[in-house]
Amino acid sequence: MTEEAETAMDERIKKDPLYRRLMKRPELGAIAGMILVTVFFLATADPAMFTLSGFMNFMTPAAQLGILAIGAAMLMIGGEFDLSIGSMVAFAGLIFAALLVNFGMPLVVAIPATLIIAAAVGAVNGQIVLRTGLPSFIVTLAFLFVLRGLSLVGLKWATGGSTQLRGIRDAVENDFLTPVFSGDAFPALFAWLANIGVVETFKNGAPKVPGIPVEILWFVLLAAAATYILLKTPVGNWIFAVGGDTNAASNSGVPVRNVKIALFMFTACCAALLAIIQVLDAGSTDARRGFQKEFEAIIAAVIGGCLLTGGYGSAIGAFFGSIIFGMVVIGLTYTNIDQDWFQVFLGTMLLLAVMFNNVIRKRVTGER
């Protein structure tokens, strides 16, 4: 800033110190939470948790949840909820598995088809919400049951009576796309790292960590893309705007309907991506896949600083929120603590996060 502008500043305003500027970032809570959780487990858990293989252990569930949470966070910033994403994982899993096993399609067809069908369901959700003006909470709650039920019915139809569809491994064994969506990435790199002694090895010489599980890469990629869109593109500005005030946004020329529907579609696609990864990983799909994940994803987004009222939040926050999750759910197995404390932790964390977010919001808007 120029000298001149500096002198013209209001003399009653102090420059914010760094900590106060950091306090205004939506993801602050999640980062602080992650530091707390790390300190907690450094003190109580087996040191194996913080080795490379321990890291991969807790990052894998974190990434699986995170893929959902980033979609949920984007939608929440846009002012809507989607409670059907957990059921969407099961539904998309069914579609994907049926396309592979029952219709014998290659991945290059099955993956886009699954994503398109998921996006279409997301668009239906969005259309209903926008046309009826009902809260998305209710509309997607209906879809939570509809999709779960369809998954059950569809699985029985696809398998001839069972609720589990197997045989996916065989169907995709030689498909060139399989390594992109399942298993561990960069095996050669990790083999080499093991050779030079950076990565620990088993007795037979195989590295203890054979590579980075692909879901972690997808998770990081998605978080980066979502952050870029939110902060650096006009569409990001529209997302904040429709979440902040639909009326104001549409009066300013923001295509409110399109933005909201696109967000519903994106969230559904995130669920479908998770379904694809999980189904390929497990080699089967069943109707309970993604059960209650919608709540965990929303909680991760809230821990990440998303306001329940929309218009505020960050994808980075949801990223860290998901990692907190993974650390706790896996970290407890490295301690002597009963794992069932996890649920207690979940509820407490949600409550603390919501209260903390309220304080942050007041700070940002200068409300007193």
Added chain:
Amino acid sequence: MSEPILQMNNIEKHFGNVIALAGVSFDIRPGECHCLLGDNGAGKSTFIKTMSGVHKPTSGEILFEGKPMSFDSPRDAMEAGIATVFQDLAMIPLMSVTRNFFMGREPTKGHGLFKRFDVQHANEVTMSEMKKMGINLREPDQAVGTLSGGERQTVAIARAVYFGAKVLILDEPTSALGVRQTSNVLATIAKVREQGIGVVFISHNVRHAMSVGDRFTVLNRGKTHGTAKKGEITSEELQDLMAGGQELAELEGSLGGTI
């Protein structure tokens, strides 16, 4: 005086069996502030919504720069150069001043997939436009929620001016403001007028209108009582026209002439 930019002739607007506007004529010239006065329910809101493209008139004619015009949406009117600052200001408190300023009209740089919101340019423009209106922002990424009501009003006005408004419609900009903030907004209106923009100032506060207005039109029960130039009319006369004279005179008597 120069030719009117916007002329509204004999506008009628019916909502079912309710006649909201029964033949209102109004025009606005560049560089003037035309005050539209009226009590609650007089039809002010319906009239400006017709002017800004939200409603289509049931009958009557709108001439924009001499040509007949029919706006299908507020977007159309905005593109033609008719900007409206509604009472809710179309501002989002949680978003930064810059993000609000460019909401829906973000400047971009780069191409294709890498086309992105040019935040730096947007920040610079916001700071300098706000400075022109006499407000020094602490920082462009300050949230709008931290601004005072008058400052928010000014952001909304500055935004309309920056995006090329020829006619600026202000819907009761001073109704919820304190004394100091009101004078700031009135000063802003004066600045906008100097740039050759026609300002339509809607108010039910005669004193505010008298301080910046060049012409005054009073709307009462969906009709106009004609337009008066500055100096041709006193604030008491305007007050009477707005409230329908008779009843207010009685009320005023009982209140000891304090309204």
